Amino acid sequence: MSLLFKGRPQGAQMSHISMLQRLMMFFVSHVRQALGSLGELWRAPAASLMTIGVLGLSITLPSTLYVMVKNAEQLSAGWEQASEISLFLRQDTRPADVQQLITRLSLWPEIDSLVHISKADALEEFKQLSGFGDALTHLDSNPLPDVILVTPTERHASPSSASRLLDKLRKEREVELGKLDIEWLERLHGFLGIARDVVGVVALLLFLAVVLIIGNTIRLNISNKRDEILVMKLVGATDAFIHRPFLYTGFWYGLLGGILAWFAVSLLLWWVDGSIRYVSSLYQSPFELSGLSASDLLLMLAMSVMLGLAGSMISVHRHVREIEPR
Amino acid sequence: MIKFENVSKTYSGGQQALRQVNFHIEPGEMAFLTGHSGAGKSTLLKLISIMERPTVGKVLINGHDLNTIHRRQIAYIRRDIGMIFQSHQLLMDRTVFDNVALPLVIDGYSRKEINKRVSAALEMVGLRDKVRNLPIMLSGGEQQRVGIARAVVNKPPLLLADEPTGNLDPKLSMEIIRLFEEFNQAGVSVFIATHDLGLIARMKYRTLTLRQGQMIDDGLSEDWQTDPLQEDSL
Numbered sequence: 001m002s003l004l005f006k007g008r009p010q011g012a013q014m015s016h017i018s019m020l021q022r023l024m025m026f027f028v029s030h031v032r033q034a035l036g037s038l039g040e041l042w043r044a045p046a047a048s049l050m051t052i053g054v055l056g057l058s059i060t061l062p063s064t065l066y067v068m069v070k071n072a073e074q075l076s077a078g079w080e081q082a083s084e085i086s087l088f089l090r091q092d093t094r095p096a097d098v099q100q101l102i103t104r105l106s107l108w109p110e111i112d113s114l115v116h117i118s119k120a121d122a123l124e125e126f127k128q129l130s131g132f133g134d135a136l137t138h139l140d141s142n143p144l145p146d147v148i149l150v151t152p153t154e155r156h157a158s159p160s161s162a163s164r165l166l167d168k169l170r171k172e173r174e175v176e177l178g179k180l181d182i183e184w185l186e187r188l189h190g191f192l193g194i195a196r197d198v199v200g201v202v203a204l205l206l207f208l209a210v211v212l213i214i215g216n217t218i219r220l221n222i223s224n225k226r227d228e229i230l231v232m233k234l235v236g237a238t239d240a241f242i243h244r245p246f247l248y249t250g251f252w253y254g255l256l257g258g259i260l261a262w263f264a265v266s267l268l269l270w271w272v273d274g275s276i277r278y279v280s281s282l283y284q285s286p287f288e289l290s291g292l293s294a295s296d297l298l299l300m301l302a303m304s305v306m307l308g309l310a311g312s313m314i315s316v317h318r319h320v321r322e323i324e325p326r
Numbered sequence: 327m328i329k330f331e332n333v334s335k336t337y338s339g340g341q342q343a344l345r346q347v348n349f350h351i352e353p354g355e356m357a358f359l360t361g362h363s364g365a366g367k368s369t370l371l372k373l374i375s376i377m378e379r380p381t382v383g384k385v386l387i388n389g390h391d392l393n394t395i396h397r398r399q400i401a402y403i404r405r406d407i408g409m410i411f412q413s414h415q416l417l418m419d420r421t422v423f424d425n426v427a428l429p430l431v432i433d434g435y436s437r438k439e440i441n442k443r444v445s446a447a448l449e450m451v452g453l454r455d456k457v458r459n460l461p462i463m464l465s466g467g468e469q470q471r472v473g474i475a476r477a478v479v480n481k482p483p484l485l486l487a488d489e490p491t492g493n494l495d496p497k498l499s500m501e502i503i504r505l506f507e508e509f510n511q512a513g514v515s516v517f518i519a520t521h522d523l524g525l526i527a528r529m530k531y532r533t534l535t536l537r538q539g540q541m542i543d544d545g546l547s548e549d550w551q552t553d554p555l556q557e558d559s560l
Binding site: 025 | 375402404409416
């Protein structure tokens with residue numbers, strides 16, 4: 001509606017069109033502007049490819065690091081499940097009490113499974129492995145205690161909750177000593193934490209660089225189109241209308257950069273996959289390098305698009321405003 | 327239609343472009359604004375299209391005080407004012423059609439409506455056959471007519487022209503002015519700034535005269551008959 005002239009119809013209100021049609025026209029004009037921006041990137045392929053390349057590679061680095069940390073976590077998750085608690089029972093515990101303890105413990109929700117190694121079995125095993133053999137038969141009594149190996153459930157296998165379980169187990173009357181070898185696990189977790197933080201910092205810095213690069217590219221686009229923007233402002237274009245093509249340019253940079261990053265990450269993973277297979281075959285472990293999942297991929301693309309949009313938004317808001325007809 | 331109330335404009339450099347300007351142009355009127363270059367003609371037009379804001383005083387269009395118009399609303403104000411420039415202000419890398427269609431595209435008209443109106447506007451200025459040309463392939467007079475078609479394509483109630491005949495020979499200038507007369511007869515208010523006194527002399531339209539930022543003649547006073555044009559050209 002005209003601000004100055006009451007009743008002067010303007011634009012879309014002109015031909016009595018329905019809400020639906022107006023919505024359609026809105027989308028059609030957006031699609032047209034989006035395709036227009038894409039066409040403009042296409043017409044200057046060298047410059048566009050360079051910008052897309054910078055963006056793609058800037059996203060590739062943190063994405064690859066992320067995949068590596070993820071794989072390391074997966075690997076260590078496999079080790080964690082093996083984490084066991086060894087309970088050494090008091091010497092004077094009677095076999096019946098041992099059985100009772102096992103029954104009691106097997107009801108705990110934190111515990112996945114229990115293995116009882118009786119004194120006799122332990123001695124037998126020790127005889128075989130230690131090589132003392134006959135010397136041990138001369139002992140008056142069996143010096144070894146009963147041992148129960150406790151495997152926590154998956155949910156309680158992390159170092160902190162496993163040590164909480166250990167404390168609880170130690171309070172049992174029959175238990176003399178409990179042991180959980182978690183120090184190395186805690187260290188590993190510490191290192192993984194550092195790695196994740198480093199990935200985060202690197203990603204943040206690179207993302208910031210991407211926003212600045214896109215912002216600068218869009219700034220150049222804007223100053224190249226200075227005359228056009230002036231004319232558009234003279235014939236009554238709103239800022240939003242002028243912004244839109246530049247925002248779409250940022251969007252396309254982001255999307256294409258994200259796709260490039262996806263290719264680059266896939267290529268890198270394919271590259272290192274061979275050597276990882278070789279190493280894991282040496283360890284006879286069935287480790288498989290896992291790449292980006294569908295949701296990771298979507299997140300990466302969304303991130304990239306958002307960076308592109310953010311860069312262009314900042315630039316557009318600063319620089320389109322400066323261009324005013326004088 | 328256009329009303330100036332004690333308008334002064336001082337640029338940030340301290341240069342005073344307009345001093346205490348008062349005048350009123352009625353709806354449907356056609357008027358000329360004249361004066362030497364540097365007298366403040368362009369500044370006066372810029373105040374109407376809100377390219378500049380007055381330092382003191384009020385500019386009103388159709389009774390609305392432009393001082394109350396927010397920066398974000400300026401775009402909508404300009405859709406009500408058809409503007410024509412000496413330098414044409416055409417997009418040189420777009421066809422004549424795209425140039426004329428620009429205000430309609432901005433205003434969100436449908437494709438069908440745009441085709442219809444652009445054809446009509448180009449018909450009016452006699453450039454129907456140049457639709458697909460680039461402005462660069464046209465003569466100066468033709469480029470100016472493209473600018474005029476663009477200014478009238480969304481049928482604004484007010485038409486402003488800043489030196490529309492600046493680079494044209496007298497015959498072409500007259501053709502352009504005839505075009506403005508046609509629009510005026512269709513009810514559009516037309517306000518033309520020009521220093522082409524010869525052109526104005528052949529017309530019987532109201533003429534406002536600026537000298538060094540002051541309105542020395544608003545074209546209504548009785549003593550205007552003693553010919554301010556000659557006085558001005560001295």
